[in-house]
Amino acid sequence: MEKRKIYFDYNATTPVDPKVCRELAEVARDCFGNPSSSHDFGREAAAVMARSRSQVAGLLRAEADEIYFTAGGSESDNLALKGVLLPRLRQRKTPPHLVISAVEHPAVRETAAWLEKMGAVVTRLPVASDGTLRPETVAAAITGQTVLVSLMLANNETGVLFPLAEIAEITRKKNVLLHTDAVQALGKIEIDVRRLGVDMLSLSGHKVYAPKGVGALWIRRGLELDPLVHGGGQESGLRAGTENLPGIAALGRACEILSEEYGEEQKKIAGLRDALEQKLDQALERRLVFHGHRRLRVPNTISLSVPWVDSEALLSYLDLEGVAISAGSACASSTHSGSSVLEAMGVDPALVRGAVRISLGRWSTLEEVDLLVEKFSAVVRRLWSISPLYKPQSPE
Numbered sequence: 001m002e003k004r005k006i007y008f009d010y011n012a013t014t015p016v017d018p019k020v021c022r023e024l025a026e027v028a029r030d031c032f033g034n035p036s037s038s039h040d041f042g043r044e045a046a047a048v049m050a051r052s053r054s055q056v057a058g059l060l061r062a063e064a065d066e067i068y069f070t071a072g073g074s075e076s077d078n079l080a081l082k083g084v085l086l087p088r089l090r091q092r093k094t095p096p097h098l099v100i101s102a103v104e105h106p107a108v109r110e111t112a113a114w115l116e117k118m119g120a121v122v123t124r125l126p127v128a129s130d131g132t133l134r135p136e137t138v139a140a141a142i143t144g145q146t147v148l149v150s151l152m153l154a155n156n157e158t159g160v161l162f163p164l165a166e167i168a169e170i171t172r173k174k175n176v177l178l179h180t181d182a183v184q185a186l187g188k189i190e191i192d193v194r195r196l197g198v199d200m201l202s203l204s205g206h207k208v209y210a211p212k213g214v215g216a217l218w219i220r221r222g223l224e225l226d227p228l229v230h231g232g233g234q235e236s237g238l239r240a241g242t243e244n245l246p247g248i249a250a251l252g253r254a255c256e257i258l259s260e261e262y263g264e265e266q267k268k269i270a271g272l273r274d275a276l277e278q279k280l281d282q283a284l285e286r287r288l289v290f291h292g293h294r295r296l297r298v299p300n301t302i303s304l305s306v307p308w309v310d311s312e313a314l315l316s317y318l319d320l321e322g323v324a325i326s327a328g329s330a331c332a333s334s335t336h337s338g339s340s341v342l343e344a345m346g347v348d349p350a351l352v353r354g355a356v357r358i359s360l361g362r363w364s365t366l367e368e369v370d371l372l373v374e375k376f377s378a379v380v381r382r383l384w385s386i387s388p389l390y391k392p393q394s395p396e
């Protein structure tokens with residue numbers, strides 16, 4: 001009999017929605033023109049570009065001409081940070097100052113480290129033990145040299161939300177630009193870029209039921225950035241290269257679906273997440289340690305530690321059972337490194353070793369939640385039974 005596979009790793013990547021798949025295939029098959037060509041085939045492709053731009057803008061309550069398509073979240077983050085900092089670095093005057101948090105995704109963290117090598121000054125803000133960030137911490141870090149603050153909207157490992165709207169009030173008053181990596185927030189919370197008050201926002205297709213290798217950077221109208229990819233002048237000169245039309249059309253359709261289905265879907269997911277947390281906790285003697293602020297978080301993410309267990313062993317056993325979850329982030333899983341996010345939150349290193357992330361999405365069901373609880377608790381009990389550190393609970 002074929003093994004039943006259950007997927008609880010939506011933060012690593014989402015399955016492509018069948019409706020999005022249809023759009024992707026139709027555009028790839030029927031609309032092969034180059035959007036820059038001046039004949040009918042080109043015009044058709046350009047029309048697809050325009051429609052997709054409006055669909056993405058619609059979800060963000062932005063204007064279509066503020067959307068710049070990229071190859072994903074990492075490129076959008078690189079474009080935002082380098083596009084702002086590199087012109088300042090070229091001026092060779094006072095080194096520009098960049099503020100990020102200690103829990104940013106590597107796409108921001110590593111870009112900041114590279115800019116530091118190029119001469120920028122970087123401040124990494126600490127977070128509280130529940131993963132939150134206080135606006136006052138941001139205010140105190142801003143100096144006369146600060147050019148850009150880049151802070152994620154939702155954390156990929158814990159789901160904790162940063163108060164970007166409050167932070168935007170501070171950066172606006174201090175005349176500093178604000179970028180947010182909203183890759184893990186899009187579709188999970190409502191985003192209105194004007195109400196949020198940021199200047200740039202990154203998003204990625206494969207976290208919102210579109211394919212991998214496509215994303216976008218929203219840039220507030222009037223803000224000028226240096227391009228990263230030079231060439232044919234596509235995307236208003238900001239990102240050269242013939243456009244990934246099927247991917248872009250798919251991202252547009254995925255954003256349109258999110259615009260239509262957002263509220264109900266997130267309510268359902270939050271209900272399943274809460275049920276899953278309760279059931280796991282109960283099944284394992286209330287010995288799990290849950291991370292992150294209980295309320296200020298996206299509805300789909302659970303970050304928890306299993307005491308006396310190594311998450312790599314746990315993940316491998318669960319994988320054999322057909323269950324897909326991850327240790328912290330997918331990036332951390334592939335390098336087998338501990339979670340720097342949990343470390344930054346001051347979580348005990350012994351618990352960081354046993355940390356896992358469970359993330360739900362559009363096709364999660366209560367039946368799958370129950371199956372996960374059954375398999376997860378069976379594997380943990382097996383690992384506890386062979387752990388010399390495990391202490392059975394004394395009878396009450």
Ligand SMILES: Cc1ncc(COP(=O)(O)O)c(C=O)c1O
Pocket residue numbers: 011012071072073074075077105107152154155156181183184204205206213215
């Ligand atoms: C918060 C965050 N930012 C950026 C990225 C990178 O996006 P992409 O995989 O599209 O490059 C990810 C992906 O895991 C993410 O979670």
